[in-house]
Amino acid sequence: MRSIVTALLSVGFVFGSINIGFSDSTSTHTQRMESHGYHRYQGSWKTEQEILLLKKAETITKKKVEARQRLERLRRDLEKSESSEQVAEEIRRIEDPFSVLALRAAMNAEPVPRVRLLYVEALGNIDTGDAIGALLSLVLDHPDPEVRWSAIGRLEKRKSIQVVPPLIAALQGNDIQRINRAAFALKTLGDESAVQPLMRVLVTQQVVTTGVGSGGKTSATFSPTGGGLALGSSQKKKIVVSQNVHVLEALTTLTSKNFGWDQSSWLLWFQNQGVSQTADIRRDP
Numbered sequence: 001m002r003s004i005v006t007a008l009l010s011v012g013f014v015f016g017s018i019n020i021g022f023s024d025s026t027s028t029h030t031q032r033m034e035s036h037g038y039h040r041y042q043g044s045w046k047t048e049q050e051i052l053l054l055k056k057a058e059t060i061t062k063k064k065v066e067a068r069q070r071l072e073r074l075r076r077d078l079e080k081s082e083s084s085e086q087v088a089e090e091i092r093r094i095e096d097p098f099s100v101l102a103l104r105a106a107m108n109a110e111p112v113p114r115v116r117l118l119y120v121e122a123l124g125n126i127d128t129g130d131a132i133g134a135l136l137s138l139v140l141d142h143p144d145p146e147v148r149w150s151a152i153g154r155l156e157k158r159k160s161i162q163v164v165p166p167l168i169a170a171l172q173g174n175d176i177q178r179i180n181r182a183a184f185a186l187k188t189l190g191d192e193s194a195v196q197p198l199m200r201v202l203v204t205q206q207v208v209t210t211g212v213g214s215g216g217k218t219s220a221t222f223s224p225t226g227g228g229l230a231l232g233s234s235q236k237k238k239i240v241v242s243q244n245v246h247v248l249e250a251l252t253t254l255t256s257k258n259f260g261w262d263q264s265s266w267l268l269w270f271q272n273q274g275v276s277q278t279a280d281i282r283r284d285p
Helices: 001-035 047-076 084-092 097-109 113-125 128-141 145-155 161-171 174-190 193-199 245-255 262-270
Strands: 038-043 044-047 205-209 221-223 230-231 235-243
Touching: 001 113, 001 174, 044 113, 047 084, 047 097, 047 113, 084 113, 097 113, 113 245, 128 145, 128 161, 128 174, 145 193, 161 174, 161 235, 174 193, 174 245, 193 245, 193 262
Parallel strands: none
Antiparallel strands: 038 044, 205 221, 205 235, 230 235
16 A cells, blocks of 8 residues: 555656646746747737737727727617707717728618718718728719719818829729719819829720620720721721710819810910920820
């Protein structure tokens, strides 16, 4: 019996020594990592800066979720007739920067026109790059003209440097609809720096491909060339010229001149204003 007890005590001593050794090793590793500026956070070693960034990201995510939940609650309350006006005013007065993502998502899903306009007003209260970007997207891409017009009205309150360059950039795209919407906005904003870019897209050309080889569909790409081009026996290309009405309206509003669709006359006038012009104003493909 004494031998059994002695054996058990020996085993216990060995395991105790192992545990102590393991604990000492763990403690040494912890001290070494901390001496190098690392701390345990969410199950792994991270620097203090990494921890601060993670905590900041977590806070931002939490606030965005709270903003979305608040907007969803307000939208539900808007259906209650006894409080709809008060709720509408609360939506209209939203100015929390963390609400931008929720407002953009709500705009895309909202079927009621008057509610969409409330969301536009809320975006207009938020003076951040994200909010301005959201309004610019509405101006260029939203199918509801009232939404686009309301968004332009909100952008008028922002600095030109925040608004005009993205609209000018939209003129360089291949979408005729977006070009004309950008021109309409530039006309309303009244920034004369848009004159030269507008001249470049007064008249645009598209190469349209039609025929069996195109799958029965019509595709279009911008091209500086004209005329019809044959592609085998079943596919043809032709040039479609677009006179962009909103571009012409923007030019006449911004310059108080009207040379119609004559780009050469617009160019001559522009050069006579003493502004250097080295690039061809015809739109590149």
